[in-house]
Amino acid sequence: MALEHAILVSLLERPGSGYELARRFERSIGRFWTATHQQIYRVLKRMETDGWVTGEEVGQDGRPDKRSFTVTGSGRDTLVEWLRAPVAPEAVRHELAVKIRGAAFTDDTGRAELLAEVERYRADHETLLTTYLNGEKRDFPDPMTLDAGQRLQHVVLRGGIAYERMLLDWLDDVLDTLRAL
Amino acid sequence: MALEHAILVSLLERPGSGYELARRFERSIGRFWTATHQQIYRVLKRMETDGWVTGEEVGQDGRPDKRSFTVTGSGRDTLVEWLRAPVAPEAVRHELAVKIRGAAFTDDTGRAELLAEVERYRADHETLLTTYLNGEKRDFPDPMTLDAGQRLQHVVLRGGIAYERMLLDWLDDVLDTLRAL
DNA sequence: GCTTGCTATGCAACTCGTTGCATAGCAAGA
């Protein structure tokens, strides 16, 4: 498990509330780690108990109060130690691949429906790629002037872009294959 | 959830025991869906209760007996219905990306260790790519003569190959970035 | 005879993640 560690990285990049973390996990961090607000609040509570983060009440006007969290020295030590551990092999779960192999066991109508679904899926990822490219233009307009943290964020974003491009190419291959059956 | 569906596809491609399924999930199916034997046995039992599969005792010589499972008509209907449902958005969890962004918060020693770990990770995936390419040569030597099921299996394998190639390129980008910090 | 190793199946306990629901502050517009 590493939701704790993803939260530590995000809070080190910028302190924030559980709600703000949830929004970040929907956006930039969601490129490589997903989590819902319920999970985040639960884990934050445990992290506070363990002394990895400290929460501070922040009054806001025009909005409800929030609790902003900051990483403690102990939390940072925990992250540094985790960074040294070997990367665990990923658990791949690609539902679309299962469906594609499953297409061998349905009829023409079923295959036509799957083809339409793949097209929809492709359109979603084309949109996502555009979002990434716009984000890159906005956040990293001049790659020469970035500090270490920004360069690392940029290389992770480039990974997301490379993934989406690869995926779109492969989906075209899938569509050709389904059409030619 | 879709472990049930991955099992249905695998058993439709070829009936087999829980143990055999577990081995397939380590190999070819593991490219796009992972599961341990405990999970598989538990789910198989539920699927048998629900009438999606039927088990049959098979005596073997030189080995313990096994229970070989076959998909029923009802199981096949279940799969076909699932194929029609929209693909759920994937839950991305890329631990390495978290660590790379985390590298901004450790020292030179920590970054050097991470770099070594990325190199090790890259070597693993280079091996995996080779395995895929060998499997492709072995299982799909003549793409013109394949039936529908084999073509679908092949396009899924091509997805795995495309993913590994993309990953290796990106890891080179990551290594350059880490070295230049 | 003993150990090692692969085939084969399974239980129990635990952790992680999802889903549905609940509460509440505040702003903006019908």
Add this chain to the structure above:
DNA sequence: TCTTGCTATGCAACGAGTTGCATAGCAAGC
């Protein structure tokens, strides 16, 4: 005033997935 919608936090129940362990057949080698 009432509804809609966003910010903000949280509980409870359930389902999925992991980890550790246990059992047993059979083959091969020391």
